[in-house]
Amino acid sequence: MIGISFYLNDPVAEERIILAGKTGVKRAFTSLHLPEEKGELAERAKKLLHLASENGIEVFADVSYNTPSHLGINDLFQLKDLGVTGLRLDDFFDNELILALSAEFKIAINASILFEDDILTLTSKGLKTDSLIGWHNFYPRKETGLSMEFFRQQNALFKRYSIPISAYIPGAGEKRGPLFDGLPTLEEHRTQEPLLSALQLFHEGVEDVYIGDPDPGEQLLAKLLLFFEEKTIIVRTEADFLHQGTYKLRPDLSRDVLRFMDTRSKTAIAPARTEIRPLGTITMDNHLYGRYQGEIQIALRDLPADQRVNVLGKVLNDDLPLLAYLPPGASVQLV
Known part of the structure; x- marks a missing residue:
C-alpha cells in the first residue's frame, strides 16, 4: 500500500489530503501528540481526520494517553469514529489497554527499536500478531537513518512472526521542517529519487510505504500508485x-x-x-x-x-x- 503523511501544522494539509484521495491514496499517517492547549490544533486535528475519512483515506496515528482530552473525546476508542484505523503507541500503555485497543485498531509497534523479546512479551499477554504492524521510524536528522543491514535484520525478525512492515521514503517536493532534510527510514534514501526508494522497500518485503514529508511532489503519488496497483513502471x-x-x-x-x-x-x-x-x-x-x-x-x-x-x-x-x-x-x- 502507498500512504501519505499529513501534519497539523501544515497550512495546506487539506489540499494535500483531497488531492491524495483523488489520486487514489487509501492510507495516511499523522501524529496526534497534541500540546497541552486544546485550542485550534485540536479542532484542526478533528477536521483533518474527518476530511481524510470523507476522501476514502484510512488514518494511522501516533497517540498518547493525553490524546482524548486534547481532542475533546472520551477515550481512544472514539478515534475509530473519526476515521483512525491504526494506532502507534509511543507512550507507555498498560497491557490491558493495549489488548482492548487491539480489538478495534491495528496496533503499530516500532520495528526500528523493538526486538524479539519485546514481541514475545506482547504476545505472551494475549496480543495477536495479526493485529500488529511493524512500523519503522523516520529520521529527520542527516546521518541517523537506518543502515540497510540493520533494516533487513529487523524485517526478517518481524516476518518470522508474520507481522507486516511499514516504512517511510522522503517526498519529492518540499521537505518537512525544522531540518528540511527529508523523512526517510533508510539513510541511503535521504537524497535518492523517491520512486527508486519505494521500489527498494517493496523489494525488501515492506508491505506499506509512506511518504514521510507532507509534500509528495509532482507526479510521485501517481507513479507509486501505478506501480502498486498495476505493477507498471515508467x-x-x-x-x-x-x-x-x-x-x-x-x-x-x-x-x-x-x-x-x-x-x-x-x-x-x-x-x-x-x-x-x-x-x-x-x-x-x-x-x-x-x-x-x-x-x-x-x-x-x-x-x-x-x-x-x-x-x-x-x-x-x-x-x-x-x-x-x-x-x-x-x-x-x-x-
Missing part, C-alpha cells in the same frame, strides 16, 4: 526511440536482460546496428535468431555485440537504477 528513453509503449515482462526473470512478452514477429527483421550493449540498451532480435526474431529486451549489464541482436535505443541514465527492482511479470512503459 522508464524514460532517448528522444529518438521509436518503440514507445507498455510492455509486460516475462515471469521468469533472466540474469542479463529484461525480456518483453508478446514482441516476437514472423516478419523478417534484417540485422542492423548490431553493436555492443551497455547497461540499459534496448534491443530487438533479428532473423538470425530464428524463433526469437522480434523479441525486445533491455540489457541489465554490459553485453557484447551480437550479429543476431539489433540495438534500438537506450534507457536514460537517471532511470537505469529502476531496472534492478522490477518484479517478475511487471509492466514497463517506455516513454
Whole structure:
C-alpha cells in the first residue's frame, strides 16, 4: 500500500489530503501528540481526520494517553469514529489497554527499536500478531537513518512472526521542517529519487510505504500508485526511440536482460546496428535468431555485440537504477 503523511501544522494539509484521495491514496499517517492547549490544533486535528475519512483515506496515528482530552473525546476508542484505523503507541500503555485497543485498531509497534523479546512479551499477554504492524521510524536528522543491514535484520525478525512492515521514503517536493532534510527510514534514501526508494522497500518485503514529508511532489503519488496497483513502471528513453509503449515482462526473470512478452514477429527483421550493449540498451532480435526474431529486451549489464541482436535505443541514465527492482511479470512503459 502507498500512504501519505499529513501534519497539523501544515497550512495546506487539506489540499494535500483531497488531492491524495483523488489520486487514489487509501492510507495516511499523522501524529496526534497534541500540546497541552486544546485550542485550534485540536479542532484542526478533528477536521483533518474527518476530511481524510470523507476522501476514502484510512488514518494511522501516533497517540498518547493525553490524546482524548486534547481532542475533546472520551477515550481512544472514539478515534475509530473519526476515521483512525491504526494506532502507534509511543507512550507507555498498560497491557490491558493495549489488548482492548487491539480489538478495534491495528496496533503499530516500532520495528526500528523493538526486538524479539519485546514481541514475545506482547504476545505472551494475549496480543495477536495479526493485529500488529511493524512500523519503522523516520529520521529527520542527516546521518541517523537506518543502515540497510540493520533494516533487513529487523524485517526478517518481524516476518518470522508474520507481522507486516511499514516504512517511510522522503517526498519529492518540499521537505518537512525544522531540518528540511527529508523523512526517510533508510539513510541511503535521504537524497535518492523517491520512486527508486519505494521500489527498494517493496523489494525488501515492506508491505506499506509512506511518504514521510507532507509534500509528495509532482507526479510521485501517481507513479507509486501505478506501480502498486498495476505493477507498471515508467522508464524514460532517448528522444529518438521509436518503440514507445507498455510492455509486460516475462515471469521468469533472466540474469542479463529484461525480456518483453508478446514482441516476437514472423516478419523478417534484417540485422542492423548490431553493436555492443551497455547497461540499459534496448534491443530487438533479428532473423538470425530464428524463433526469437522480434523479441525486445533491455540489457541489465554490459553485453557484447551480437550479429543476431539489433540495438534500438537506450534507457536514460537517471532511470537505469529502476531496472534492478522490477518484479517478475511487471509492466514497463517506455516513454
